[in-house]
Amino acid sequence: MFTYDIIASFNELETSLYNYICQHSEKVAYMRIRELADETHVSTATILRxxxxxxxxxxSEFKVMLKMHIGENKKTILKSSEHSVTEFFERTLNGNIEDNMKKxxxxxxxxxxxxxxGIGSSGILAEYGARYFSSLGAFSMYIKDPSFPIHSKFRHNSVTIALSVSGESHFTITHLxxxxxxxxxxxxxxxxxxxTIxxxxxxxxxxxxxxxWLENANITTQIPVMYILESMAREIYKLNKIKN
Structure with a gap:
């Protein structure tokens, strides 16, 4: 709701208004403009600006936006781990995931x-994946810095494994x-x-x-990613045994 650019554009009075709204958002959502002006010691013209x-x-439109923002940030009722795992197996394993992993x-x-x-929790799993693959004979590296130099001999005939829940990570897309x-x-x-990814x-x-999501943090289960990475690594190990 309040982006960096918007906050940076606030003058002193608007900043004090912003601070008050952040601290009393649920109250402000039901106030009249004159009540907010009296509480924050600013003019109604400042509020409209x-x-x-x-x-x-x-x-009025601002209050509608504020109510929607409050609703989005209400405490999430977390699903059980069993529910998430069952959902994954029911939706995914009935499809062609095994074929894709083999390919x-x-x-x-x-x-x-x-x-x-990967970045964030996906980055942690990317690091885990690189270690797990290496343990099973497919030496891998994990890159978390977009400016990290990768020598041409590593880029040539390479495979990049990208992890992202949303598939829209700017960092990952740029690197890919x-x-x-x-x-x-x-x-x-x-x-x-x-x-996109x-x-x-x-x-x-x-x-x-x-x-x-919980308080702007993506807490989507990563159990499916662990399953996919470990299954792939084991399949790679079997293929390398056959090849050798």
Missing amino acids: FCRKLNCEGF AASLVTKADSVIFI NQLKQDGSKIISITNNKHS AKISDINIPYYVTEE
Whole structure:
């Protein structure tokens, strides 16, 4: 609701108004404009100017936006872990996920190097994936810095495994674009096969679970990603045993 650019545009009076609204949002959502002006010691003209900076035509529209914002940030009732896992198995394992994992594993066995990327909780799992793959004989590296230099010999005939719940991470998309231009094959594991990352991948493995958010943090279960990574790594190990 309050973006960086909007907050930066506030003058001193508007900033004091912003601070009051943040601390008393549920109260402000039901106030009249004159009541808010009296509480914050600013004019109604200042409040209307404040509302226009949030692209609201007036105070009434601002209150509607504020109520929606409050509703979105109400405490989430978390699903049980059993529910999330069951949802994954019911939705995904009835599809072609096994075929996609086998195709991805086959692609990895033909590559000279494997690069994992991700950010946030996906970054933690990307690091885990690189370690797990390496433990089973497919040496992998995890890159978390977009400016990290990757030598051309690692980019040549490489496979990049991208992890992202939304499939819309700006960091990951930017990095994938560069690696793709350098000739790396892209395997992505996302929650949505229609996301940007999925679309630019050579192989996408979607897992379809309901996303969960708590206080602006994405707390969607990562159990499906663990399952996919470990299954792929074991399939790669079997393929390498056959090849050797």
